Amino acid sequence: MNFIDLKLQYENMKVEMQEAINKVLESTQFILGPDVSALEKEIATFCSTKHAIGVASGTDALLVPLMAMGIGPGDEVITTPFTFIATAEVISLLGATPVFIDINEKTYNLDTSQLESKITKKTKAVIPVHLYGQCADMDELLAITQRHGIAVIEDACQAIGAEYKGKKACSMGKASALSFFPSKNLGCYGDAGMILSNDEDFALKMRQIANHGQDVKYSHKYIGINGRMDTIQAAILRVKLKYLNEELKSRERLAEAYIDKLKDVVTVPYKEDYNRHVYNQFTIRTTQRDELCRFLNDHGIPTAIHYPIALHMQECFKYLGYKKGSFPIAEKSTTEVMSLPMFPLMTEEQQTEVIHQIRKFFGKA
Secondary structure, three states: OOOOHHHHHHHHHHHHHHHHHHHHHOOOOOOHHHHHHHHHOOOHHHHOEEEEEEEEOHHHHHHHHHOOOOOOOOOOEEEEOOOOOOHHHHHOOOOOOEEEEOOOOOOOEEEEEHHHHOOOOEEEEEEEOOHHHHOHHHHHHHHHHHHHEEEEEEEOOOOOOOEEEEEEOOOOOOEEEEOOOOOOOOOOOOOOOOOOEHHHHHHHHHHHHHHEEEEEEEEEEEEEOOOOEEEHHHHHHHHHHHHHHHHHHHHHHHHHHHHHHOOOOOOOOOOOOOOOOOOEEEEEEOOOOHHHHHHHHOOOOOOEEEOOOOOOHHHHHHHHHHOOOOOOOHHHHHHEEEEOOOOOOOOHHHHHEEEEHHHHOOOOO
16 A cells, blocks of 8 residues: 555546646747646636746745745744744745744644734744645734734645635735645645745746746846746646546545544544645544554555654754743644545545554554
């Protein structure tokens, strides 16, 4: 069994995929070709935003908005310590200071009740992460940030298609970031990302920064980066985007089955009633996490841990001065969470085996 079966997904799309890739190869327009602009329009429509900028990775999709805001030394950006490192890494890369607040124990998203107390005159932005595929508490977050005149950048790298009270992930902040890393719900065959925004002037500035700061070729208005999306990746994503809604529905069905069969033996994902959770990971929780992982692995069932070390405990962030106990909920979560196999083409037999082995571990098969 695979944790994510990308080969099976490819086989189902093989003819379309090869045609799309060959078209790019024949065109020789490998950088910012027509498929990139077409994908930008399609993703903007899917996410209910006005503008989309294709970039080279989800990390660039987080970095470029901060660059466009002029964030740098002396500035602070608030985010969560329970996420992939890119969320905070981009803050540090610009010389600004990541400021962490703890997470909500049920959703694993940023605890908005702690937000206002961390805002200072140096705070320039907040980056909420829609972790595992469920949106953060955006009403409270936006109310607080608007009172203080602080920008919000949504890290929606795990949450394309997710909804918060009828609003799509990526449609609520000043800018938003998507990752198309292969394991994502919409993944390419390499690295790629997308920035979304409803602010026309800001979107134009981000587009220029992602292409070496150019307004026209060889005329550089800003210091930028080489953050352009490869045309082949855009072509691949355009094929996969056609199937995304169907695949998200499959993920929701699989999640419902997991929840129904496992809720009495482990802590299953919590979903707010007003949210659409797209389960980029299906992450359970148990105090016997390590033992259960070993048991499942021994029985041919792969698992993953998202994430085993909170960011404030990473060596690279020691300079921030946090210590063990600084964010107890995030720290506890790192010792208890584990993700189960989850992909749209997972069969009932495969899922039944995962469920059976988990229940067997707890003596409730």
